[in-house]
Amino acid sequence: MSYSPxxxxxxxxxxxxxxxxxxxxxxxxxxxxxLMPHHEFSHxxxxxxxxxxxxxxxVMVTPSADVKVVAKRESQERAPRPMGDGKGLPQVxxxxxxxxxxxxVDYRTGAVHPALSAADLLSTVPEMADICDVKAEVLYSTxxxxxxxxxxxxxxxxxxxxxNSGVEGVIVPHGTDTMGYTAAALSFMLGDxxxxxxxxxxQRSSDRPSSDAYTNLVSxxxxxxxxxxxxxxxxxxxxxxxxxxxxxxxxxxxxxxxxRRDAFQSVNAPPVARVDFExxxxxxxxxxxxxxxxxxxxxxxxxxxxxxQFYPGMSxxxxxxxxxxxxxxxxxxxxxxxxxxxxxxxxxxxxxAGTMVVMTSQCLHGSVNLNVYATGRDxxxxxxxPGGDMLPETAYVKLMWVLGQTSDLEEAGRMMVTDMxxxxxxxxxxx
Amino acid sequence: MSYSPxxxxxxxxxxxxxxxxxxxxxxxxxxxxxLMPHHEFSHxxxxxxxxxxxxxxxVMVTPSADVKVVAKRESQERAPRPMGDGKGLPQVxxxxxxxxxxxxVDYRTGAVHPALSAADLLSTVPEMADICDVKAEVLYSTxxxxxxxxxxxxxxxxxxxxxNSGVEGVIVPHGTDTMGYTAAALSFMLGDxxxxxxxxxxQRSSDRPSSDAYTNLVSxxxxxxxxxxxxxxxxxxxxxxxxxxxxxxxxxxxxxxxxRRDAFQSVNAPPVARVDFExxxxxxxxxxxxxxxxxxxxxxxxxxxxxxQFYPGMSxxxxxxxxxxxxxxxxxxxxxxxxxxxxxxxxxxxxxAGTMVVMTSQCLHGSVNLNVYATGRDxxxxxxxPGGDMLPETAYVKLMWVLGQTSDLEEAGRMMVTDMxxxxxxxxxxx
Numbered sequence: 001m002s003y004s005p006x007x008x009x010x011x012x013x014x015x016x017x018x019x020x021x022x023x024x025x026x027x028x029x030x031x032x033x034x035l036m037p038h039h040e041f042s043h044x045x046x047x048x049x050x051x052x053x054x055x056x057x058x059v060m061v062t063p064s065a066d067v068k069v070v071a072k073r074e075s076q077e078r079a080p081r082p083m084g085d086g087k088g089l090p091q092v093x094x095x096x097x098x099x100x101x102x103x104x105v106d107y108r109t110g111a112v113h114p115a116l117s118a119a120d121l122l123s124t125v126p127e128m129a130d131i132c133d134v135k136a137e138v139l140y141s142t143x144x145x146x147x148x149x150x151x152x153x154x155x156x157x158x159x160x161x162x163x164n165s166g167v168e169g170v171i172v173p174h175g176t177d178t179m180g181y182t183a184a185a186l187s188f189m190l191g192d193x194x195x196x197x198x199x200x201x202x203q204r205s206s207d208r209p210s211s212d213a214y215t216n217l218v219s220x221x222x223x224x225x226x227x228x229x230x231x232x233x234x235x236x237x238x239x240x241x242x243x244x245x246x247x248x249x250x251x252x253x254x255x256x257x258x259x260r261r262d263a264f265q266s267v268n269a270p271p272v273a274r275v276d277f278e279x280x281x282x283x284x285x286x287x288x289x290x291x292x293x294x295x296x297x298x299x300x301x302x303x304x305x306x307x308x309q310f311y312p313g314m315s316x317x318x319x320x321x322x323x324x325x326x327x328x329x330x331x332x333x334x335x336x337x338x339x340x341x342x343x344x345x346x347x348x349x350x351x352x353a354g355t356m357v358v359m360t361s362q363c364l365h366g367s368v369n370l371n372v373y374a375t376g377r378d379x380x381x382x383x384x385x386p387g388g389d390m391l392p393e394t395a396y397v398k399l400m401w402v403l404g405q406t407s408d409l410e411e412a413g414r415m416m417v418t419d420m421x422x423x424x425x426x427x428x429x430x431x
Numbered sequence: 432m433s434y435s436p437x438x439x440x441x442x443x444x445x446x447x448x449x450x451x452x453x454x455x456x457x458x459x460x461x462x463x464x465x466l467m468p469h470h471e472f473s474h475x476x477x478x479x480x481x482x483x484x485x486x487x488x489x490v491m492v493t494p495s496a497d498v499k500v501v502a503k504r505e506s507q508e509r510a511p512r513p514m515g516d517g518k519g520l521p522q523v524x525x526x527x528x529x530x531x532x533x534x535x536v537d538y539r540t541g542a543v544h545p546a547l548s549a550a551d552l553l554s555t556v557p558e559m560a561d562i563c564d565v566k567a568e569v570l571y572s573t574x575x576x577x578x579x580x581x582x583x584x585x586x587x588x589x590x591x592x593x594x595n596s597g598v599e600g601v602i603v604p605h606g607t608d609t610m611g612y613t614a615a616a617l618s619f620m621l622g623d624x625x626x627x628x629x630x631x632x633x634q635r636s637s638d639r640p641s642s643d644a645y646t647n648l649v650s651x652x653x654x655x656x657x658x659x660x661x662x663x664x665x666x667x668x669x670x671x672x673x674x675x676x677x678x679x680x681x682x683x684x685x686x687x688x689x690x691r692r693d694a695f696q697s698v699n700a701p702p703v704a705r706v707d708f709e710x711x712x713x714x715x716x717x718x719x720x721x722x723x724x725x726x727x728x729x730x731x732x733x734x735x736x737x738x739x740q741f742y743p744g745m746s747x748x749x750x751x752x753x754x755x756x757x758x759x760x761x762x763x764x765x766x767x768x769x770x771x772x773x774x775x776x777x778x779x780x781x782x783x784a785g786t787m788v789v790m791t792s793q794c795l796h797g798s799v800n801l802n803v804y805a806t807g808r809d810x811x812x813x814x815x816x817p818g819g820d821m822l823p824e825t826a827y828v829k830l831m832w833v834l835g836q837t838s839d840l841e842e843a844g845r846m847m848v849t850d851m852x853x854x855x856x857x858x859x860x861x862x
Contacts, residue, residue, distance in 0.1 A: 144743075144765075145741070145743070145766070145769040145770060145771050145806055146771050146772050146773075147743050148743065148771075149743070149744045152743075176766060177765035177766035177769055178742075178743045178765055181742065181743050182743075255765070255766065256794055257794050257796040258766055258767050258792050258794045258796070258798055258799065258800070259767070259797045259800075260797065263794065263796075304746070305744070306745075306746070306749060307742050307745075308740075309739075309740055309763070311612065311824065312576070312578050312580070312609045312612050312613075313734060313736070313831065314737075315734075315735070315737070315756070317756075318752075318756055318757075325748075325749055332740070333576075334575075334686070335576070335606075335607060335686065335689055336608075336690070337689075338574070338576040339576060340577050340579075341576075341577050342577075362686075363686050363687055363689045363694065364687065365689070366688045366691065367689060368689065369690075373574060374574070375574055375576055375577075393742065396742060400744065
């Protein structure tokens with residue numbers, strides 16, 4: 001989609017071309033920034049400016065707008081650099097999956113569309129070429145609520161290939177809706193990895209003011225090339241201000257806000273690191289270091305697994321129906337890991353029939369403990385496997401993976417209570 | 432259960448009786464406190480001391496223990512006061528339901544048992560008689576995971592009766608596991624009330640060190656008699672330190688930690704008030720004031736309602752089975768309120784068949800918004816009712832209640848999107 005005739009003639013009249021520094025005053029608001037390429041999803045009446053702070057902003061130009069060229073491209077420093085070839089820098093593989101980080105707002109409808117190529121995305125982040133030699137591929141272009149187990153398996157396979165080919169790290173731009181689930185799946189499937197795999201999302205699309213796509217992508221590239229951590233990680237804004245990003249362990253992170261840029265929070269663990277947008281990287285917790293290990297992904301998953309939250313008034317027949325149809329069920333119980341007493345006989349029958357039932361807590365924070373109250377002891381005696389302080393979502397992904405690795409239920413039970421990827425932390429908060 | 436012969440003879444030898452101030456040194460730890468009555472759930476080898484800070488602590492007395500009487504009951508100030516008759520003070524109704532706030536640790540097994548009478552509970556909080564004229568009743572003695580819709584209905588009826596008889600407020604000691612659900616149910620069922628109904632829980636039973644039962648009960652009595660707020664509220668510790676309690680609106684509160692004393696958090700809203708344990712009460716948000724209104728409880732509930740969290744890999748047939756069996760379904764969708772595209776046709780069919788489907792977010796914080804992405808718009812067109820920033824649990828309780836009030840689905844839909852008890856706040860955080 002190109003500029004409207006009005007905006008095109010205005011830009012021509014003042015002699016503005018891409019890369020020029022412009023000052024724009026419209027409806028009482030002033031913007032100063034470098035004119036960026038107009039892309040196919042932009043509204044015809046909108047110009048995209050890259051502001052001094054690195055953000056792109058879409059400015060709707062009305063007839064009252066006052067637009068001035070302040071500096072021409074060749075005469076000022078902030079002109080957008082063309083994407084360099086990054087030769088000689090560490091190789092980083094970018095595996096695009098879709099999501100807001102790769103999408104644009106359609107200013108006519110207000111709706112968000114996915115970008116169709118990783119190159120399109122990366123063109124707005126030329127700074128990455130100063131940091132690394134980017135090899136971008138688009139695997140999917142989907143909203144992350146549509147990610148499937150098959151997507152996880154394929155993505156793990158491709159990431160393993162790229163790691164084994166010697167890249168310094170893998171960046172996975174991903175929709176934020178289910179980024180935590182995918183991160184946990186990659187963590188279990190990939191096992192010991194030589195270099196980091198960093199999932200990156202955005203809560204604001206890249207042509208909106210205050211988009212976090214740019215800073216999160218650049219921070220991921222900096223983290224991969226500067227830190228010696230080699231885990232599956234999630235990198236997102238650290239606070240509602242625009243100062244730093246948090247790097248979360250894949251199995252401990254959860255989307256905890258629908259819209260804030262710092263929506264992702266580590267639960268029951270500190271983040272692994274913090275990346276300051278001005279420079280430094282602080283490691284906040286122990287982590288696995290880079291190595292020369294070859295990745296041997298194990299991607300098998302049992303798909304007949306369900307995640308069920310307990311609530312008062314839950315229908316025992318509905319609950320029993322879910323148990324009967326599943327090879328594994330993760331319950332997000334109340335408090336320390338409870339359900340109502342009338343549900344326990346169904347759990348006992350399901351366990352006896354070979355279904356693995358794992359208990360987590362809908363509180364999210366803290367650990368289950370089935371030894372404190374009679375309900376918990378009844379659940380243990382019915383054969384429930386305690387999930388420690390695992391997030392319900394992580395326990396769900398882990399149970400699918402564990403049941404895909406072994407058909408021996410005792411072995412599966414041992415794997416569920418054993419910390420494999422940082423998903424269970426020993427500490428229990430007692431305050 | 433009485434004292435063991437050893438402990439009984441030790442107490443007799445030093446002449447210690449209930450109310451005496453004792454100093455006890457055992458295994459290197461020292462305690463100073465007033466000897467409390469030994470109750471039926473206490474271990475025979477344990478003496479209960481009320482410490483200076485108001486907490487009760489159970490001290491296991493081993494043969495190495497050094498126990499001294501420091502002051503006799505009649506000669507020191509901190510002797511426990513007998514429960515006064517509170518005559519002339521404001522009447523407060525206490526409706527016991529069970530839970531940790533009314534339970535004791537069995538020191539032999541480490542397990543927690545429920546206390547069987549509200550009087551038993553209140554005997555450890557004689558200070559309440561300085562604040563109000565307590566009328567205590569035990570309605571149930573159950574762990575709150577066993578609370579049923581019928582319990583909610585009965586409890587609402589009794590609370591309404593007590594409010595209509597002119598009490599200054601109602602305190603409902605309740606297990607913390609499902610206290611948020613019960614609070615929301617009471618809030619919708621009771622409607623406009625003349626005086627507050629305050630649910631109070633404890634994360635530590637009353638004879639454990641650092642029990643929060645004592646301070647939460649006293650704070651509830653102080654809040655009821657000092658504040659002019661008249662809503663259904665939840666009062667629990669405000670932080671991990673022992674300084675103040677937060678008073679949460681019933682429809683906005685959620686148990687967010689399995690074990691911390693400040694487990695309850697207001698989500699998408701500030702707490703209504705803070706009660707300082709040393710004295711003051713700060714109101715932090717607008718609230719309904721006391722009045723002379725008569726309560727007309729509306730307790731009808733539709734029980735065929737389900738709460739379902741969406742997750743990648745969710746079985747469409749399981750999801751369809753839940754929709755088919757329910758007159759109402761609340762989905763805790765991903766992000767702004769999404770499910771995978773393959774689930775949307777089932778939702779459309781269910782809505783056409785007369786099932787009400789309400790969308791909330793598993794992020795908990797923030798609001799759903801079905802207008803941003805294509806998935807959201809498809810859900811709206813399938814007939815999904817957006818839940819705003821309602822907690823999934825509150826939306827579940829509200830949907831049961833709304834479908835119990837009207838069989839007109841259009842009217843029910845209007846009620847679901849209308850703020851009735853502070854459950855939907857207009858603000859959406861845009862940071």
